Amino acid sequence: MLKAKLITFLMAMVPVVELRGAIPYGVLSGLSVHQAFIIAVVGNLLPIPFLVVFTRKVFTWLRTISPGLDRFVRKLEDKAEQKKDIVLKSEFWGLLILVAIPLPGTGAWTGALVAAMMDMRLKRAMPAIIAGVLIAGVVVTTLTYGAGALF
Secondary structure (H helix, E strand, C coil): HHHHHHHHHHHHHCCCCHHHHHHHHHHHCCCCCHHHHHHHHHHHHCCCHHHHHHHHHHHHHHHHHHHHHHHHHHHHHHHHHHHHHHHHCCHHHHHHHHHCCCCCCCCHHHHHHHHHCCCCCCCHHHHHHHHHHHHHHHHHHHHCCCCCCCC
């Protein structure tokens, strides 16, 4: 059971996979829906403060290493730029919606990237990202296991 918890936790930390993959994996591995939900949410949120605070510094450093990394950073920045309009309309609600929609190209990692690109302070970004992750977790769990799974 410890292995299932650890893998669920680590899967939730991976961009693109996040809650969308971690919650179903946890349940299929024998965790209860509640356990999988909590472990995945905590795992998904763990890297976010570091991403919001350090993304710009890391991007600046990566650009100096090689042209390939510079292209990679530009792609990430372009992705954030595409999502920026959603967030700019209403900082908190825009970021929350971006994170809460459990589709590829959205989620906590994308929200943290957009917040970092907008120079949003951590104490302004985190409440929206936390709320968005909780909503995404409820959506994923409900779509996968039914409305009564969490209640």
